[in-house]
Amino acid sequence: xxxxxxxxxxxxxxxxxxxxxxxxxxxxxxxxxxxxxxxxxxxxxxxxxxxxxxxxxxxxxxxxxxxxxxxxxxxxxxxxxxxxxxxxxxxxxxxxxxxxxxxxxxxxxxxxxxxxxxxxxxxxxxxxxxxxxxxxxxxxxxxxxxxxxxxxxxxxxxxxxxxxxxxxxxxxxxxxxxxxxxxxxxxxxxxxxxxxxxxxxxxxxxxxxxxxxxxxxxxxxxxxxxxxxxxxxxxxxxxxxxxxxxxxxxxxxxxxxxxxxxxxxxxxxxxxxxxxxxxxxxxxxxxxxxxxxxxxxxxxxxxxxxxxxxxxxxxxxxxxxxxxxxxxxxxxxxxxxxxxxxxxxxxxxxxxxxxxxxxxxxxxxxxxxxxxxxxxxxx
Ligand SMILES: *Cc1c(COP(=O)(O)O)cnc(C)c1O
Numbered sequence: 604x605x606x607x608x609x610x611x612x613x614x615x616x617x618x619x620x621x622x623x624x625x626x627x628x629x630x631x632x633x634x635x636x637x638x639x640x641x642x643x644x645x646x647x648x649x650x651x652x653x654x655x656x657x658x659x660x661x662x663x664x665x666x667x668x669x670x671x672x673x674x675x676x677x678x679x680x681x682x683x684x685x686x687x688x689x690x691x692x693x694x695x696x697x698x699x700x701x702x703x704x705x706x707x708x709x710x711x712x713x714x715x716x717x718x719x720x721x722x723x724x725x726x727x728x729x730x731x732x733x734x735x736x737x738x739x740x741x742x743x744x745x746x747x748x749x750x751x752x753x754x755x756x757x758x759x760x761x762x763x764x765x766x767x768x769x770x771x772x773x774x775x776x777x778x779x780x781x782x783x784x785x786x787x788x789x790x791x792x793x794x795x796x797x798x799x800x801x802x803x804x805x806x807x808x809x810x811x812x813x814x815x816x817x818x819x820x821x822x823x824x825x826x827x828x829x830x831x832x833x834x835x836x837x838x839x840x841x842x843x844x845x846x847x848x849x850x851x852x853x854x855x856x857x858x859x860x861x862x863x864x865x866x867x868x869x870x871x872x873x874x875x876x877x878x879x880x881x882x883x884x885x886x887x888x889x890x891x892x893x894x895x896x897x898x899x900x901x902x903x904x905x906x907x908x909x910x911x912x913x914x915x916x917x918x919x920x921x922x923x924x925x926x927x928x929x930x931x932x933x934x935x936x937x938x939x940x941x942x943x944x945x946x947x948x949x950x951x952x953x954x955x956x957x958x959x960x961x962x963x964x965x966x967x968x969x970x971x972x973x974x975x976x977x978x979x980x981x982x
Contacts, residue, residue, distance in 0.1 A: 768801060
């Protein structure tokens with residue numbers, strides 16, 4: 604869609620994604636990172652709900668690498684990545700190894716057995732892998748104290764080429780002291796691994812929060828996800844980013860309620876006075892969190908904040924449109940701006956008792972993705 608296009612009137616729930624905003628966020632992060640640090644754009648989970656193929660099309664040639672969670676995601680974006688390498692950030696299954704080697708995706712390895720299994724599929728080539736170290740995340744990687752020993756064993760496997768050294772930060776947006784100490788420890792280990800001959804391995808460790816808070820400790824490559832999409836894990840940095848996504852739905856029905864009527868399951872909301880109530884075409888089956896029920900969540904209709912009434916249901920939500928211009932077919936904004944009002948994704952996340960990552964990646968397949976690229980030539 605172009606900047607001025609209206610979404611089709613038959614759409615019930617959709618996100619509009621501004622690809623130019625994602626490119627601007629990439630440029631902002633690249634400036635923070637500095638010229639020595641390249642960017643791996645993390646596009647796992649359908650680019651955090653933003654539509655992986657369109658995001659990869661918009662960023663191919665502008666980033667050093669794409670990061671996805673798994674083989675299936677890598678296969679989906681591969682035809683669009685042009686020649687940009689694709690890294691698999693999650694652990695892999697033994698049954699996936701043959702295809703990963705064949706397609707040239709870059710896995711992380713955590714131990715000798717994984718590496719040996721990849722080597723068994725090498726078929727005369729060298730398999731490029733990144734060595735993952737556990738420096739505090741407790742999810743993947745060789746424990747830091749055993750990393751040098753493992754690296755020694757791996758360098759003896761002729762079919763394995765360690766082209767990267769990686770780790771991950773568990774509290775980059777929560778505990779600066781731990782994170783700084785962890786990063787320092789990581790880089791000390793990296794120096795030891797370099798001594799073993801891993802001189803050219805790409806060093807990467809920082810997610811969005813790590814990059815924003817500690818750009819000097821990034822290594823060669825940073826792995827931002829959330830910040831690319833315009834949400835900062837650190838509130839003080841939010842003004843420098845542009846949220847790329849607006850989630851919209853439509854009013855399907857407007858009704859006038861008398862005093863004392865129940866709205867939605869559980870009858871947790873009873874009209875305290877006569878109200879005009881709109882029924883909207885999105886529910887928790889679309890990924891709008893049911894947990895915001897009864898928590899003062901709002902949507903935007905006619906440029907005004909309208910309270911969500913009662914529980915979020917599977918396919919529909921009710922909102923208070925008393926005194927608001929609302930008619931069937933009208934747009935309602937669940938996340939994003941309308942008129943002068945904005946509902947940030949973090950507001951919905953916080954009301955739901957969760958994090959923005961969860962809200963974005965929860966936006967379901969029933970929700971259409973419309974992409975706009977206002978200024979494709981800009982960057
Ligand atoms: C998801 C992920 C990232 C991106 O994290 P953000 O907080 O969204 O920037 C980076 N590295 C790894 C290993 C990940 O799994």
